[in-house]
Amino acid sequence: MPTTPPRLTLQIRTWNIAHGVDVPPREGGYGHMRRKLLREMAGLMVEGAPDLILLQEVPVWAGPLLREATGMGVTLAPVYGAHVPFLHVPLPLALGSWLGNAMPDVVRTQFEGQANAILYGPELLLVSARTVQVNERRRLRGEPRVAQLARLRHRKQGIEFAVANVHLDHGPNSEQVERAGYVLERFARGAPMVLAGDLNADARSRGLRALVKRGWIEESGDVGIDHVFTRGFEVEWAATRWLPTRRDLSLNGGPPLRLSDHDPVDAVISC
Numbered sequence: 020m021p022t023t024p025p026r027l028t029l030q031i032r033t034w035n036i037a038h039g040v041d042v043p044p045r046e047g048g049y050g051h052m053r054r055k056l057l058r059e060m061a062g063l064m065v066e067g068a069p070d071l072i073l074l075q076e077v078p079v080w081a082g083p084l085l086r087e088a089t090g091m092g093v094t095l096a097p098v099y100g101a102h103v104p105f106l107h108v109p110l111p112l113a114l115g116s117w118l119g120n121a122m123p124d125v126v127r128t129q130f131e132g133q134a135n136a137i138l139y140g141p142e143l144l145l146v147s148a149r150t151v152q153v154n155e156r157r158r159l160r161g162e163p164r165v166a167q168l169a170r171l172r173h174r175k176q177g178i179e180f181a182v183a184n185v186h187l188d189h190g191p192n193s194e195q196v197e198r199a200g201y202v203l204e205r206f207a208r209g210a211p212m213v214l215a216g217d218l219n220a221d222a223r224s225r226g227l228r229a230l231v232k233r234g235w236i237e238e239s240g241d242v243g244i245d246h247v248f249t250r251g252f253e254v255e256w257a258a259t260r261w262l263p264t265r266r267d268l269s270l271n272g273g274p275p276l277r278l279s280d281h282d283p284v285d286a287v288i289s290c
Contacts, residue, residue, distance in 0.1 A: 027178045029252075030285065031215065032073070033074075033215045033283065034072070034075075036279050036281075037279040038055065039060050039278075039279075048274050050274040052276055053123060054123055056276070057088075058088050059278070061084070064089065064283070071140070072091065072137070076186065077133065078116065078119055078133070079131065079133060085136060085138065089138055091139060092138065092141075093138050094137050095136050096148075096167035098134055099162060099163060100115070101115025101116070101131055118130045133162070139169075142174055147169070147170045148167075148170070149168050151202045164188055166184070166199045170210070180212065180251070180252075180290070181212050187199070192226060196229070197229050199214060200235065211249070211252050212250045217281065219244050220244060238258075239258040239259065246284070247288075253289050265282075
């Protein structure tokens with residue numbers, strides 16, 4: 020009798036890491052380090068051994084650090100490089116990194132450059148990657164918003180799937196949401212798909228409702244503005260935000276630091 024091929028199951032995590040800094044105190048008993056905590060944050064992001072991690076607001080220089088600290092493969096999609104804000108004068112990456120680490124609350128995304136990053140576990144092989152801008156080009160204000168696209172293949176099962184990691188504008192952004200979906204659909208060429216990241220939109224937004232009408236599913240009502248949408252996969256564990264205290268970090272017995280201004284979101288899918 021023919022045997023049923025094993026299903027591919029993926030644990031996915033998306034997190035806007037806010038350049039690795041902690042949140043300034045908003046309640047009693049919390050501290051604020053005013054420096055990058057990327058290595059400590061990397062230890063937290065691999066908790067539970069997810070297969071795929073999608074990050075936003077990553078320092079453009081942080082790829083090697085993330086690869087070393089997590090043991091995962093990393094593909095980085097710079098949104099913009101180190102530069103002088105508004106003048107758009109390029110800076111050496113080392114100088115942008117120094118400024119970003121020396122004054123993280125002051126310069127954060129402005130000088131050191133910013134990227135999206137996709138991290139993938141050892142069972143996955145990166146087949147191809149590209150980046151597509153999904154907002155209009157503006158020279159003096161705003162920033163490029165991109166869909167970071169990756170096609171991955173499970174080494175043992177031979178199943179390929181496509182991913183779009185996005186960080187979209189605040190406010191009305193339905194065109195960006197819809198464009199990201201269409202771009203991924205063309206890139207996937209019929210393979211199962213994951214569209215995830217900081218969409219800066221809640222479930223009531225026009226853009227997300229348009230995705231659902233086209234067959235995208237999330238099956239969760241408690242994810243805020245960070246989402247995991249799928250097509251061609253079944254949802255085993257609906258996208259779920261971490262409790263805020265789960266991203267707390269204590270250093271040297273001091274008051275806890277709350278890492279980033281976003282909660283990670285986890286989902287489990289299969290095909």
